[in-house]
Amino acid sequence: MTVEQIFVLVLLAGVFVAFVREWVPPDLVALCTTAVLLGTGILTTKETLEVFSNPGVITVGAMFVLSAALERTGCIEAVGDAATRVMGRTQATALFGLVALAAFVSAFINNTPVVVILTPVAIRLCLHIKAAPSKMLIPLSYAAIFGGTCSLVGTSTNLLVDGVAQRLGQPAFGLFEIAPLGICLTLIGIAYLMIAADRLLPVRDTVATLLDELPQRKFLTEMAVLPDSDLIGKTLEEAKLATAATGGRVVDVVRGDESHRRTLDAIRLQAGDRLVLKTAVEGVMDLRGRSGIGFASESGLQPVASRSTVLVEGIVGPRSSFVAHRLSEFNLRRRYGVYIVAVHRHGENLRGKFEDVRLEVGDTVLLEGPAEGVRRLVASGDLMNLTQPEHNPVRRDKAWIAVAAVLAVVLLSAGDVLPIAGLALIAAVVVVVAGCLPHADLYRSIDWRILFMIFGMLPLGMALEKTGGVELLAGSLTGMAGSLGPHAILALVYLLALVLTEIASNNAVGVLLTPIAIGIAQQIGADPRPFIVAVMFAASSGFATPIGYQTHLFVYGAGGYKYMDFVRIGLPLDILFWVAATLLIPVFWPF
Template structure:
């Protein structure tokens, strides 16, 4: 076999293996992509020159800088202020709530990465739904979908747009302006919102979330401690078998000390009480009074009534919902083996996964991205938990004190980046980099926080897929595919080919990842346009919008995965609501793209 043919088929083989790993989730996506690129380097398909070109691409740098800029707005409280205002603006009627949500989320997502927007709004919407008596499942899918629709409004609204523009520029295409796609993006967002407002709300399920496992009454809990007395009748009893320390199969105890040391090697559901054990627990006022009156127990702290003698003094214990994050160290580990109680001083009361509230047997469930846990513990332990990357809290937007004195500065820097790029004073990559540096230098966000907020897994995924895309280009793989597509569809005309490109990008995004799809298809569609003798820009824009239109599954886009567990949804809910939206937007794109960007 000639060497060129060998490299071509090897590249296709690597690409197929990478896609299979993406779908099966055998490895993290970024590691899969980098391994694929590594194979091509070792095989000689990619040389030093090609590797240098991959890492000199400006798109990943721009995306990283936008992560920092988004973080500065979050850290200074700009987004939180808007999110908190939502509750006072939204009212109580569903049409008004949805309209206000759209008016806030879509403009924010047009200029910020939509993931932090959704993360900030999740706890706000959860709290709002509890106060308004609404089901969170009525609002969380709209939250994710509106953020995706808003991201199509500008070049910086989503990493997909930046990637497609970057790859197209490297292929010799005219650079995209920051607002070049805004006209179509605005129509796209209006159509999507209209669908959600008129049709989607009727298809949304009314589901209980994991927090519905808590009693609606007497939910305030307080932290206290008791010591098991000498000769106590409780000594020798199993902790979980004692109704005094359990509440509907949930243990009230979150920590036990024995001989002056915390008991870490024995799970609470297997612990047998001994004399002089110290039990730290959380309980309602009624439960606390029962424990205090029990023979054989001595309260470690005095629990005198409050000023009005209606409730005891103590450290209030909070119950929060938290999603397992994409970079959590708990992924793949069971709750029993995860050490959550030992590490954070909180207990897992229940788990929600794929539309099911898991109460029994959840201790042996292996945790996955998107699982929602019901965590209970004292406030100071929850504060410590919030500083970790294992969880995304749904009950409060941020535990770090916002730097409110910097809010106007951070907003001004972001506005400066947008205007600088819009008027062509600097390329978007340079403007974003300067803005990110200014955000750090002016202390809108600390350097450490900036590092933490950059989604490094996304950047590594992008570099790996850029390498595979480069191999497709130099081996002739992209040209080979384009010739096959043109040969099969040339009689149908460029509009039909554009429709096929859009639907292919949209479907692949649902099962792989939007960034990988954008990188791989952009060179192919440029080659298709060259073969047809037409302008490539309509096809490039179709990739931008098609790879962003991820409404069909909860795994195609990260924001969908976040709301999947939090809203108590099932996989079929996304299909029922997202499929008509995907088809509707497909029709809009096929009709309008050639009018904005003629062939």
């Protein structure tokens, strides 16, 4: 081994360790890797910049835009609503309808927005049939992955593996070339979920279960401490406002423009303080008669108000600006008039100091406030409303354009009119120009973290090829397999990709293992095609851990799951797909 080979292999190991330990975000890990390769001279600037012309990455970005257009025009939600009306009879029919719908839609657009849109639909369906959302949400995530393997555009991993393979001289995959295998595995996966989901998935509490613990609340009432009030200098406990409010409670004290919500136990009231109380309707009249506090002009202060409120459950989505930030940084009370009641993460409902917790994708929050404030918060894209899904897409009249654009990409690509990267790019421009997706939302619709992680990982694959690391790793694998034959080596390649996908990014695994799979095939004198397909499918089949696929993280919090819930239902599915894929791949792509 040369010094460069040793360095690149150590760097590869370090990247996977960093992905697993999550010391820093994966996109930053990938970009640092590129910087190291450039700084050490292993790759030249020209070689590194070639990654920005990778057709797979361009297609991934364009498909993000097309998926957002379908979302904003209400197409996905309309399909989900129609399916709910048809399948909402029993838990078995609801489960089958939900997973079949998710698998079908995910074959044509990126599977992440499918899960984001259908999660509120699934929760509403569960409420209708009186089932726990934890019985439906993992199957929803799995089904979106099943469907994503039925076409080249179903998941970003397929596009990236195809792009890397093309760069290494392999012929491009057709849009539906992988469909026969994808359909077989989808049918196997749906059958497994129908048999195992109810038996293996537990009933889990979500943040919405706190609704039963909280008193009935109908009004968020603001009152002011009068200048001559006997409450001045007293703590809230000494003031006994909760008793006066007929079971209500003080949720905030606003002094000037500053909220003292997190120091309610210690604060002593001053003249002009605005008290925000939660109370039933009869409590408002009790407070009106309480001396020392007032509603409006008699206080000599600005008018205060009583507003009807709603209590809803929201979830942090993949593109939310809340990710990696604390709730306390966003001043939701001032911007929207809403209050966070609780946060749910990894099977635990957080109360108390949750505002200082850095939020993650899939965290769910219980929030309360006026309906208009909640609506504006949801419209900002930072939270998705799980309790009361929005039913008024902003561009419903443009839905036919979004659908036509996606169909054009599918049909023209299948007919080899243009490469899929070019068609997807044209379609993305069309939906924005036509108004399906507002221009202001164009750049927000693209998950830049995923794209830059891909851009950062592609140079590492190039460095492995340039230094001979690909041949070294391929030779080691074929040497270990000995004379077992191509079927056994194919099974090893799939298993290696599957294990790495469970602990690291599926896109990174696809980018790094594709050159190695091609090298293995060339060393044993076999067609590389089946080995490329093995990487493509295994990198989209991480079912046994919440980090195995990005959609798992989204349903993790919404369903109130624990880590072992994924292991319990996902590990048998991983093994089932491994066996099925090893047997079926050579049938469709002979060695």
